[in-house]
Amino acid sequence: MTLPHGAVETPVFMPVGTVASVKAVPQHLLEELNAQIILSNTYHLYLRPGHELIRRMGGLHRFMSWHRPVLTDSGGFQVFSLNELRKVTEEGVEFRSHLDGGLHFFSPEHSMDVQIGLGSDIVMAFDECTEYPAEYTRARKSLDLTLRWAERSKRHFDAHKHEVPWGAEDISPGPAPCDLRPSLFGIVQGGMYQDLRREAAERLVEMDFPGYAIGGLSVGEPRELTREIIAETLPLLPKDKPRYVMGVGYPDEIVEYAEMGVDMMDCVLPTRAARHGLLFTSEGRLNIKNRRFAEDQNPPDPECQCMVCGRYSRAYLRHLMASQEPLAAVLNTLHNLAFYLDTMRRLRERLETTSPSK
């Protein structure tokens, strides 16, 4: 997958940098971890520091000094999480800021403007994330809205995609001139109803996006259902375009879905869990705060080659958590991201070997 700010090998896991920072990790260490692309949140950046400010700073890449690709979500998921603070109409969503209660309005067109202003490499269509559980008629209505919004997103995006704040000098020396522009991905919704998912996929494929996401998962449904929806939806999306499952998951999930053919995934889990002392390792999950690690001189994960496992003991990481030291978040996050990114790297190597034609 070649994007304006560089190539991305798939399947790929995208660390989440909500407000233009992957929490607690300096950008040069993200590069050392071989993070290829990060996700940033449109809703948060729109509120603070504001997409117009970021546009004036030359876009997200320059603003945060991250020169590899960035994907932005559409703001839809966050806005829909503000249950009591929002009002949905055909036109868009009115909502109140979680920061100061101020009134704002997002439409498909506005979401495109914000994401283009941020200068994303991959822009996501503005959708309604259907809640779980949802009745069939509710999911049906929600999907129809999402599909109308997808059309509006695409129309507006195509008309304005040249307005990104970066130019030829910022981007990777690439092949075709069309690569200078961001890409807009469509999002398959439809709740947990397979016929709605099928309809969504077909309608979006007709609209011809350069990539497709499966959204509305990891919203509280049992994991078997997540798996089932992915398994049934994936074959309906073109194999030669990136297929992205949003907001998953645990290490074994991302492996499972990647083996099923998913190309892209993102999740706050490795970074958020790290800040709470939960480490993902080849031996399973470790709650590093546990007393039993107080004198454990082993690295967090004896199989891991990361900069944390190569240097620090469980005893030390446990001490940092117990003492509420800021370094705990830094080191735990570095390890968890290394574990996720390395898991995907090994998977890519394995898939490469087993299907050399791919």
Next chain:
Amino acid sequence: MTLPHGAVETPVFMPVGTVASVKAVPQHLLEELNAQIILSNTYHLYLRPGHELIRRMGGLHRFMSWHRPVLTDSGGFQVFSLNELRKVTEEGVEFRSHLDGGLHFFSPEHSMDVQIGLGSDIVMAFDECTEYPAEYTRARKSLDLTLRWAERSKRHFDAHKHEVPWGAEDISPGPAPCDLRPSLFGIVQGGMYQDLRREAAERLVEMDFPGYAIGGLSVGEPRELTREIIAETLPLLPKDKPRYVMGVGYPDEIVEYAEMGVDMMDCVLPTRAARHGLLFTSEGRLNIKNRRFAEDQNPPDPECQCMVCGRYSRAYLRHLMASQEPLAAVLNTLHNLAFYLDTMRRLRERLETTSPSK
């Protein structure tokens, strides 16, 4: 100055790593900053995780994976900060933990045992830090106690200094076998009374320590008084041994004192101020939270060569503070330490040139 864990060029500024971590900075970045020696706090480490645990882990260097020299304070200063929670007798100090209110007792002998157990390169004598202001008779009495405790510290240290948790394999390949042992520094007290400072210096020099500190400064007195006490005390201490002023200061202060002949200084200022958004630069102090930096694309300090100034803008650092991102503490601390350490490096080069015989 050659210590068991390596050589230190003086004058040197020592970053403070209170509980075995320089807050928010991974050890490999401290190395990249060319930090030569760090200070750790005996009181805090004694309470958590405990010096016996750290001894079992092979000492502080192994525990925190920092292989350069460490100086520990005696615990005295922290214990004396616990005004309402302590009781001083000839024998030592009874105090309550700030963590859980538990009762503890520090004597000169116990402070030596703790610091030896931690495996410091430089151990500080257990002293009473005289409060400011203090009446003459109070300062006199306090100094007498400090001097008796210095003798007891030295006697106990000499009898037990071989009990450090590290061995020949941990230390820098050095010249004499005596270098395998930590050093004990005496601390000059005496409040703001020059005759008491003189007496303290003379008595400690008689006891023959390998290095001397001037303590009891930066306790609330005006800066001219700090300067005066340093200026008058310094000539009373042997020039061929390290002279250390504890707990200072602002960038211009450390330059001033180093030019007066001070070899070692430590202070929480660069790290603590960083976490509150105060940056030290060649253009003075910047409160990076200030609105006027919101769109400032300049590096924090245009003259600075550090990894933060080479990559990030004031606008980005301001955004990180405004958004309370954990990366703010990391990047601000990295810059402030770089500024302090670089200030001292330039000063060493200048002193080297102007007095090549030194």
